[in-house]
Amino acid sequence: MQIKNKHQINHRISTDCVIFGFDFNQLRVLLIERQPVEGVPQMMALPGDLIFEEENLDMAAGRVLKELTGLEDIFLEQVGAFGDPNRVNKPNDKKWLQAVRQDPDARVITVAYYTLVNMNDYEPQPSSFAKSASWILVDDITELAFDHFEIFQSALKKLKDKINTQPIGFNLLPEKFTFSQLHKLYESILGNELDKRNFRRKMLKLNIVESLDEKQEGVPHKPSQYFKFNEENYLKLLEKGFNNFGF
Amino acid sequence: MQIKNKHQINHRISTDCVIFGFDFNQLRVLLIERQPVEGVPQMMALPGDLIFEEENLDMAAGRVLKELTGLEDIFLEQVGAFGDPNRVNKPNDKKWLQAVRQDPDARVITVAYYTLVNMNDYEPQPSSFAKSASWILVDDITELAFDHFEIFQSALKKLKDKINTQPIGFNLLPEKFTFSQLHKLYESILGNELDKRNFRRKMLKLNIVESLDEKQEGVPHKPSQYFKFNEENYLKLLEKGFNNFGF
DNA sequence: TGCCTTTGTGTCAAAAGTACACTTTGCGAA
DNA sequence: TTCGCAAAGTGTACTTTTGACACAAAGGCA
Structure with a gap:
């Protein structure tokens, strides 16, 4: 590993979760509404959060999952790292970030996870972002905030592959x-x-x-x-x- | 996405590459020797580097690959994000970091990639870390610095899966x-x-x-x-x- | 009692997988 | 020049898996 000081740039790391559920008929994903901001159309997003200091990646994803669904110790697998949602080509995402964040230009890398839950076990939690959560049909998801649509597609592909490999x-x-x-x-x-x-x-x-x-x-x-x-x-x-x- | 200031912790992000080659008989991986440091046994590691400010993840991996092998625009796929190599249970890694880095406790997340190269096209480059690079038989790799062995295993598994899906x-x-x-x-x-x-x-x-x-x-x-x-x-x-x- | 809806079951032909051994080619050494 | 060596290249018989397809059984309800 090559270490040069000029490369030691700081990033913020977040985790986003693609939470799949099945209602005995169709596959769904648990999405949240973003905070409403004047002049920015509402758009759904994957639940996620920045990573705590004392956490590793898996723990952070587990925490987001628990805060949202009340579930823990269930199937949870990494999809991968996605770079630079801030640069994504959606002007409204930028506006939204400016409104809710102190430093909208800070660089964020997100590490995405996907998980499979039994929808009957899902218990909406009183955490702030959980209030706006709802189960959306996979087929109805056509766009999401930031690069979340790309993440969702990767997760779905991973699920398709995995279903043939493990039960x-x-x-x-x-x-x-x-x-x-x-x-x-x-x-x-x-x-x-x-x-x-x-x-x-x-x-x-x-x-x-x-x-x-x-x-x-x-x-x-x-x-x-x-x-x-x-x-x-x-x-x-x-x-x-x-x-x-x-x- | 939930934003709370207390979570906005900074990380350094690096990329590591598992570079596979085939010598017409056996599968090999291009590994580098770490810088020698007094009192730390030599151990091999995956080539990698911290990410530049203006780069996204794929670009950084491509750069590492090019600096090492002279190759560009070849198959390169993400393996995933691996957290906290600093906390890995290898005391010698810590000692090594103390010797070569200013801040050995800074938290690092690495995003690993794997790539497949035609060994005939490989041209060792004059970059600093390339001097110590060598092609190691996959079967002879039993330990690596940091969490690189785990990364190597994930990459190999990914390769095995992928070979059945794409040519x-x-x-x-x-x-x-x-x-x-x-x-x-x-x-x-x-x-x-x-x-x-x-x-x-x-x-x-x-x-x-x-x-x-x-x-x-x-x-x-x-x-x-x-x-x-x-x-x-x-x-x-x-x-x-x-x-x-x-x- | 009849109707509706969903469960649950078997067969046959085509395709794919598995196991297996000998001839061919070209070089090099005697 | 011939013999030996080493790797290339080829076919068959058998088993297993796939894919296409239709009708009887069970239970609730009107």
């Missing part, structure tokens, strides 16, 4: 779920249709979901069996050198 | 190459053997390598046909929805 989708579901819910979940994430029978065959052959002795009740159609994720069997799969679901 | 391996080879070279390359990256005939069949079916009218010369065995990567055909593949090589 992380179960984080978006409650402990027991139906096969249709699981099926819909994979379709939502991958963005295309999957044949019902082929999906079921493939998933069952992997042996990582286990049927429970319990059925749906009160539904006006044939009730579905409930299933749960079987972690031990997944670990056995891993030992056999498994590395791709192939969806 | 990036060709960046490690010269324009014309033999099938055995390509075969060995895939084996080196993936870390396991691949059946020669099956590998060839699969690769040829994808139609992204094209046989040239040229053979090896002067080799004491049957000469190999030369091949080259065919980008147009790869783009056609992509249009058909291709997304996994399945190696």
